[in-house]
Structures are given as structure tokens and as C-alpha cells.
Amino acid sequence: MGNCSSCEGPVSTCVGAHPISAGRVRQTFVPGNIQAHKNQYQYAVRAKLQWDLAGERMENVFEAATRVPLQTYDGIELDAVWVQAGDVAVRPTALLFHGNAMTLHSMAGWANFYYRIGFHALLITMRGYPGSAGDAAADGEVGFYRDAAAAVAFIQEKKGIPKNIIVAHGFSLGATLAAAAASQHDLGALVLDHAFTTPAAVAKMFVPRLPEWLLNGTMVGAWRSGLTAEVAEGKAVITDGLSNIEKVGNFRGLLCVIYGTEDEMMPVSFAESLLSSHEAHTGDAKPSIGFPIEGGTHNTPQFYESVVQESLEEVLQQSLAVGPSTVLDNNGG
Numbered sequence: 001m002g003n004c005s006s007c008e009g010p011v012s013t014c015v016g017a018h019p020i021s022a023g024r025v026r027q028t029f030v031p032g033n034i035q036a037h038k039n040q041y042q043y044a045v046r047a048k049l050q051w052d053l054a055g056e057r058m059e060n061v062f063e064a065a066t067r068v069p070l071q072t073y074d075g076i077e078l079d080a081v082w083v084q085a086g087d088v089a090v091r092p093t094a095l096l097f098h099g100n101a102m103t104l105h106s107m108a109g110w111a112n113f114y115y116r117i118g119f120h121a122l123l124i125t126m127r128g129y130p131g132s133a134g135d136a137a138a139d140g141e142v143g144f145y146r147d148a149a150a151a152v153a154f155i156q157e158k159k160g161i162p163k164n165i166i167v168a169h170g171f172s173l174g175a176t177l178a179a180a181a182a183s184q185h186d187l188g189a190l191v192l193d194h195a196f197t198t199p200a201a202v203a204k205m206f207v208p209r210l211p212e213w214l215l216n217g218t219m220v221g222a223w224r225s226g227l228t229a230e231v232a233e234g235k236a237v238i239t240d241g242l243s244n245i246e247k248v249g250n251f252r253g254l255l256c257v258i259y260g261t262e263d264e265m266m267p268v269s270f271a272e273s274l275l276s277s278h279e280a281h282t283g284d285a286k287p288s289i290g291f292p293i294e295g296g297t298h299n300t301p302q303f304y305e306s307v308v309q310e311s312l313e314e315v316l317q318q319s320l321a322v323g324p325s326t327v328l329d330n331n332g333g
Helices: 034-040 047-061 104-116 136-158 174-184 199-206 212-222 244-250 269-282 306-319
Strands: 065-067 080-083 093-097 120-124 166-171 189-193 225-232 235-240 254-260 288-293
Touching: 080 104, 093 104, 093 136, 093 174, 104 120, 104 166, 104 306, 120 136, 136 166, 136 174, 136 225, 136 235, 166 174, 174 189, 174 235, 174 244, 189 244, 189 306, 244 269, 254 269, 254 306, 269 288, 288 306
Parallel strands: 093 120, 093 166, 166 189, 189 254, 254 288
Antiparallel strands: 065 080, 080 120, 225 235
């Protein structure tokens, strides 16, 4: 299948996004100078290069950032950074997962956004990526779910944050871990950022002439559904073949989907399918909200755009019951 020309990772794991129906909340904006943003804060670089260049940036952007020990149920040591937003210990918290060919540093822009609005943040590097131990290919789907479970456990058990004020936010491949964290651990909100629906749907984008039965069969063989896997002490989940459609269908919190209308990796229909799946299972109980980036591609650094930031901030604060009395400034005032 080859490698993605943008991030240089396998296209099978590099993952996206459809006009949202009028019945849903819609936020739209046109990015400014997309190429300038790309040059300034490049998504599409090798993971090792991203690691080397971004190390200093973490220290500069987050004076409150500290590296923390994070070990999964199967003993894998993950690189993780905790960003403390002020002196109030219990406050809304964002759990951030990067995409393929990236590391936790790639989510620095989003961490800065959450920090600015008064949220703590935990960033992790997935197993097998620079800075973390393990082998993502060998450990497969279950490995991803164990990474997500360890991150949730850290926030709840080490930091004492209730699950209903945790938002999981994942970009591209990382959206799978975010969806797992939110659906398998009953978190308060989920942000899918340029996410895919299923691996088979992604494969279909790159090899459209192959029969669907063959693609589906190949993906089922690679990512098997229906297996019981222990992801934490006393916590077992059922695999779904990395299906984000299944996960959002089982999720009962707020769902926000950010996507580019010109995403070359994922069609816009992916976002519509994710929103529809969640909407069908939750009804009016929790909203399904689309944030299309008009003209945005898969690697558009969307967190620079103030319109998305402002809209997402408003939605999250309303959903997580956060108001002026609980969201304090970053000096704890």
C-alpha cells in the first residue's frame, strides 16, 4: 500500500472526515495562510525529527509541564507529560493522543489551548513511537487500548480527577485511542480530530478498485473483532477491529468532530458517519457537534485557528459543567 506522502507513515495507519446536516451545531471557518502555518509548526515530518525539534518547545510553551511515569497493564513504559493549569487540583482535564509518525510533542498546540482555558492536560506518546517502549505493530489493537487505559487511570487515580470532567482528544490515528478512552471508561467528552471510521474504509480510499469483500476480509484478519482483552486490573474490553464507528456508538458523552473539507486522507463522509453513529445512540441526551475546517486538509494545523478554539471552548465548558467559579486562571486565581 506504501507510505503517506505527507507524514511518511504507512497509509493503512495514517488516518479523517462531510457536510454536517442542518440539524447539528455547525462551526465553519476558512484557514488563513495554511502553508505558513505548516512551515511554522509542521505536522508532516518523521516522528524522530518531530521529537528532536519539539523537545525544547515543550519546555518553552509549558512552564507547568512535567514528565511523569506512566506504565501500562502489560508493563510498557510510556513517555508522558502532565500540564498543571493552576493550583486547583480538581478541574477539567484533557487527555491528548497524537497521530501516526508523531509523538506527544505534536499535540503541544492543543495542550496549550486546553491550558489557556483552564484545563489540566496529559499528553502521552503511544507505544512503539519515539520516547515510549513497546511495539505498536506487534501489540496491535489491544496495545492501543492498554495505553489509553493507563492514561485514564493516571488522571483518575494519581490526580483525582472525576471521569465526567475528562475530555479525550485524539488526532488521526490517535483518535482511536481517544475514542477507546472515552467509550471504554465513560469519560465526559470526546474530540475526534481528523479521524477515520474503520481501517477497511481507510484502505478503500487508497485501493478503490479492489472488491470490498477482499478489503474487509483483509482488515478483519489484521484487526480482529470480538476478542476479550484485559486492559487494566479488573478491566476487560471487547475488540472491535479499531472501529471508531463502534466506539462512538457506545459513547454516551459529548462528541465533537473536527475535520477538513479537503482532507486528502479521509473523505468528509467519515465525519458524517461518526456523528450519525453517536447521534443515533444518544439522541438529544448528549450533542454530536461537527467543526468543519473549510479548505482544510488532513495535516492543516487546525489549533491555530481562533474560531475553532473559541467554539470548542464554549461547547466543552457547557458540557462539562464548567463555569467562572470553577475555571480559574493559570496562576490559580
